[in-house]
Amino acid sequence: MDLAIETLNLTKLYGHKVGCTDICLRVPRGQIFGFLGPNGAGKSTLVKTLMGLLYPTSGEARLLGKPLGDIAKRRKIGFLPENFRYHEWLTFRQLLDFHASLYGMSKTDKKQRIPWVIDKVGLSGRESQKIRTYSKGMQQRAGLACALLPDPELMFLDEPTSALDPLGRRDVRNILVELRAGGKTIFLNSHLLSEVEMICDTVAFIKHGTIIRQGTLDELRSAEINVEMRLEGITDQIRSVLVCIALSLTIKGNTVLASVSREEDIPLLAEAVIRGGGRLYELNLKRSSLEEMFISMAQEGENSAGDY
Ligand SMILES: Nc1ncnc2c1ncn2[C@@H]1O[C@H](COP(=O)(O)OP(=O)(O)OP(=O)(O)O)[C@@H](O)[C@H]1O
Numbered sequence: 210m211d212l213a214i215e216t217l218n219l220t221k222l223y224g225h226k227v228g229c230t231d232i233c234l235r236v237p238r239g240q241i242f243g244f245l246g247p248n249g250a251g252k253s254t255l256v257k258t259l260m261g262l263l264y265p266t267s268g269e270a271r272l273l274g275k276p277l278g279d280i281a282k283r284r285k286i287g288f289l290p291e292n293f294r295y296h297e298w299l300t301f302r303q304l305l306d307f308h309a310s311l312y313g314m315s316k317t318d319k320k321q322r323i324p325w326v327i328d329k330v331g332l333s334g335r336e337s338q339k340i341r342t343y344s345k346g347m348q349q350r351a352g353l354a355c356a357l358l359p360d361p362e363l364m365f366l367d368e369p370t371s372a373l374d375p376l377g378r379r380d381v382r383n384i385l386v387e388l389r390a391g392g393k394t395i396f397l398n399s400h401l402l403s404e405v406e407m408i409c410d411t412v413a414f415i416k417h418g419t420i421i422r423q424g425t426l427d428e429l430r431s432a433e434i435n436v437e438m439r440l441e442g443i444t445d446q447i448r449s450v451l452v453c454i455a456l457s458l459t460i461k462g463n464t465v466l467a468s469v470s471r472e473e474d475i476p477l478l479a480e481a482v483i484r485g486g487g488r489l490y491e492l493n494l495k496r497s498s499l500e501e502m503f504i505s506m507a508q509e510g511e512n513s514a515g516d517y
């Protein structure tokens with residue numbers, strides 16, 4: 210398989226503090242890959258390590274088939290950092306010209322590419338304005354333009370829409386989908402799960418620096434089946450049987466929410482209700498939204514939140 214990103218036990222420690230550990234990823238070309246996890250989980254650490262801003266403590270990685278730091282390949286990689294702060298005394302056009310020079314772009318390429326990216330991120334007519342006078346959302350658009358400059362084969366976008374309004378978010382989604390249609394690969398860190406759900410092919414979930422799940426959205430969803438039952442006559446006996454069958458169980462009034470790992474457990478839930486003397490009015494299967502999966506993975510085995 211032609212892989213855009215391949216990492217093998219990639220680890221970055223900050224002294225004794227874990228940034229990310231033993232990251233093993235294989236992202237095929239032409240995908241939008243979503244990298245999810247709670248605050249402080251290690252998402253930006255991985256991106257910065259792959260971008261060469263941090264040295265890995267151990268492990269290996271290849272981008273576009275070459276080891277980290279390969280200069281020719283770096284020219285084909287776009288990056289939008291999480292805390293984007295650009296040279297605010299420059300105009301947007303000057304900023305693009307500077308970034309184009311860093312990418313080693315020729316004059317002809319610059320002439321063709323700079324107006325294209327300005328238009329692409331919706332900042333036409335504002336290119337002579339100083340970055341200092343840009344709103345936060347405009348600065349984020351400007352950052353995306355810098356990442357798009359080299360016509361990258363691979364892009365790392367660390368929360369690219371955090372400052373954007375809903376229209377801006379839709380614009381960025383459209384850009385990413387268009388890039389994918391052109392065979393480009395996008396690595397996306399994002400907390401906007403509805404957005405991830407709309408555009409990502411595959412996602413990985415990182416927690417405390419370690420990847421705990423990865424797969425397509427459907428694969429992750431089918432790992433857990435959510436069953437909602439409406440019933441009357443719930444007794445302690447029914448509850449105790451349901452608890453044994455379900456991975457998790459919530460009872461709110463006459464509604465029972467149970468998650469199970471196997472289809473065969475669904476009739477067992479119904480049977481437990483009926484045998485216990487309950488009356489079952491409704492049983493529905495619910496697909497987890499990415500948000501529900503995120504929350505349940507983030508809370509698995511936790512007493513308190515966060516790595517920060
Ligand atoms: N320069 C640093 N020095 C020491 N520890 C750091 C440094 N940068 C990050 N960390 C720690 O590494 C861990 C991972 O941080 P990271 O910024 O990668 O998280 P993240 O998943 O990007 O979080 P967020 O969603 O808040 O952006 C955290 O515990 C953080 O405190």
Ligand SMILES: [Mg+2]
Binds near residue numbers: 252253254291
């Ligand atoms: Mg981050």
